[in-house]
Amino acid sequence: MGRLNRTGCAGTPVRLPRASCSWALEGTAQPLGRPVDNSKVVLVHMGGGCSACVVRNGRSVDTTMGLTPLEGPAMSRRSGSLDPSALLWLQRRHGLSMDELDDTLHRHSGLLGLSGTSGDGRDLVRCRATAVAPACTRQF
Numbered sequence: 682m683g684r685l686n687r688t689g690c691a692g693t694p695v696r697l698p699r700a701s702c703s704w705a706l707e708g709t710a711q712p713l714g715r716p717v718d719n720s721k722v723v724l725v726h727m728g729g730g731c732s733a734c735v736v737r738n739g740r741s742v743d744t745t746m747g748l749t750p751l752e753g754p755a756m757s758r759r760s761g762s763l764d765p766s767a768l769l770w771l772q773r774r775h776g777l778s779m780d781e782l783d784d785t786l787h788r789h790s791g792l793l794g795l796s797g798t799s800g801d802g803r804d805l806v807r808c809r810a811t812a813v814a815p816a817c818t819r820q821f
Contacts, residue, residue, distance in 0.1 A: 706736055729757040729800075751786055757800035760790035 702724060710720040718739035725733045731754040735743040745753035747762075755761035763786075771777055777785065785794075793800035798808065 702734060702736075702741070706739065727802075730759070731756045731761075755795065756791045757802075758788050758791045758793050760786045760794070 705724045705726070706717055706720065706722065709722050709724070710717045713720070716739075720736060720739060722736050723733055724736060725731075730750060731745075733745045733753070734741050745762075747753070750756075751759055752762050768782060771782060771785070791800055792802060792805065796805055799805055
């Protein structure tokens with residue numbers, strides 16, 4: 682049986698062709714005047730996907746990411762980590778099939794599901810700054 686390791690840092694850098702985790706670590710260590718291999722930091726990626734990675738001495742030692750992209754904080758359209766019983770409740774209460782549940786968790790949850798209007802944080806911030814702020818969030 683293979684071994685699963687949690688070592689990640691997600692995201693694609695905008696301008697640099699190397700891994701975003703390495704880029705972020707170098708960009709954090711340099712202003713602190715520390716070499717990468719002597720840094721202790723928590724890197725947080727927030728975009729369409731979100732994750733955090735604990736780095737000690739230049740190596741990832743823990744991450745919010747799991748086996749699938751759903752684990753961790755809520756993202757643009759992905760749910761993030763959930764209580765496993767919530768999935769059973771959704772199936773029983775709303776009669777969702779496995780495929781419908783998978784689609785809901787991957788494409789219709791996260792910021793989109795919470796706000797009811799958009800999975801893009803920039804849209805939500807703009808909306809809150811306008812006179813129609815109540816229309817920007819789902820009322821519970």
